[in-house]
Amino acid sequence: MIPYGRQDITEADIAAVEAVLRSDFLTQGPAVPRFEQAVAAKVGAANGVAVNSATSALHLACRALDLGPGDWLWTSPNTFVASANCARYCGARVDFVDIDLRTYNLSAEALSTKLEQADKTGTLPKIVIPVHFAGQPCDMPAIAALAERYGFKIIEDASHAIGARCDGEPVGNGRHSSITVFSFHPVKLITTGEGGLATTNDPELAERMTRLRSHGITRDPARMQTDPDSPALSPPAEPWYYQQIELGYNYRMTDIQAALGLSQLQRLDDYIARRHALAERYDRLLVDLPVRLPYRDPRHRSALHLYPIQVADHTTRAKTFQALRDADIGVNVHYIPVHTQPDFQRLGFKAGDCPVSEVYYERTISLPLYPAMTEAQQDGIVAALQRIID
Structure with missing residues (x-):
């Protein structure tokens, strides 16, 4: 995987x-x-x-x-x-x-x-x-x-x-x-x-x-x-x-x-440079898919720990997530809004308290991103997304 x-x-x-x-x-x-x-x-x-x-x-x-x-x-x-x-x-x-x-x-x-x-x-x-x-x-x-x-x-x-x-x-x-x-x-x-x-x-x-x-x-x-x-x-x-x-x-x-x-x-700068190269490549390869790509504020330089995309809705996310996992692509979700966790709901929080984070959560998938990932692996991830979402 x-x-x-x-x-x-x-x-x-x-x-x-x-x-x-x-x-x-x-x-x-x-x-x-x-x-x-x-x-x-x-x-x-x-x-x-x-x-x-x-x-x-x-x-x-x-x-x-x-x-x-x-x-x-x-x-x-x-x-x-x-x-x-x-x-x-x-x-x-x-x-x-x-x-x-x-x-x-x-x-x-x-x-x-x-x-x-x-x-x-x-x-x-x-x-x-x-x-x-x-x-x-x-x-x-x-x-x-x-x-x-x-x-x-x-x-x-x-x-x-x-x-x-x-x-x-x-x-x-x-x-x-x-x-x-x-x-x-x-x-x-x-x-x-x-x-x-x-x-x-x-x-x-x-x-x-x-x-x-x-x-x-x-x-x-x-x-x-x-x-x-x-x-x-x-x-x-x-x-x-x-x-x-x-x-x-x-x-x-x-x-x-x-x-x-x-x-x-000693390798931190190299790691971040590689993450940026892979993220920019994702940007190019995914531009024509019906997904929302992550925004990077031009005032700052992100460390690019994650590359979260958003799909159309919760149903599409569930289908896409499972299909990618079935293809041995270890996508993840970041994050389930903290206020919706059962332990926090016992404190009085509830769904609807932070609607923007909840909409984001329903649609998000974090694609693989790490310095040792190859372009061939990235091509396989993109091809799988194209098959699933198109």
Whole structure:
């Protein structure tokens, strides 16, 4: 089967991982900080905090920004559930802002309208998470202007978008947000097996996310709590001493994963260039079919994690999806709107709450797109689509 996405593992990747396996450190060694520094440098951010998944990074980002009970977090319904679940992990409430039918990203116009209403009812969000769906950046200048006006913080969910550029600048540089989160799952742009990373220009946010990823423990005497009435709680000078100063988690990335990520990062630009070449070829080959091709905003450069097309309706999508799967073409669907999931319907959400995302979902199919895909494989995908849809 031709998968919709797959990792590309080279001999250099294998050698990098093997070197760690033969070293003194499998985790909490030198590879993780090197990877953090390399990703931060690549995207133009001051700090990087590597963790075991992008889901963990989203959770830590929310905790670092003090999201909690009584607070609201808003995000896109056209995303994986993790973009919304991170609010619930913090005891906060979640809501959704419908998408732009052209870009499939959270609509800045819909966000503006929803903020005006929330301002009147006292239900403004503390955090908004725009999701750079399929690797295409959201309209971050417009969203950041709304954040300035209404006082919310921004976490960019760039799980699809490492290597993307927004108005010529790297996604993740922090110009329009407090924190940006990347994913290194095997089907993403580069992989660490599983893994994620948060970038920020705020050293305090970076320090807190670093502490929270490892049980809320600090070894920094300046961060420790003292009690003059209880010498046992006063930090001694011994190098082994540590304190848990808040409830944290075990979200650490291993050196094995970081070594793979460092090796992969060297090929990121080549991977994205190949994705663009394949996407442009899809554009040419599919232009005469009765499908809607994905729009790419000329102001930005998409990382092109996905190539989602839209067909006429839900019935056509179901028929096309199954026929392509029967032909060993591993198409997929991104995404089932989060607010329609049963666990979210128990919170009061229902079909019809985000009509644009629901119309998009009924018609969308993600075609295979990954750097190692050959033009012959792509020709076979297009030929199968022509047989099915024409």
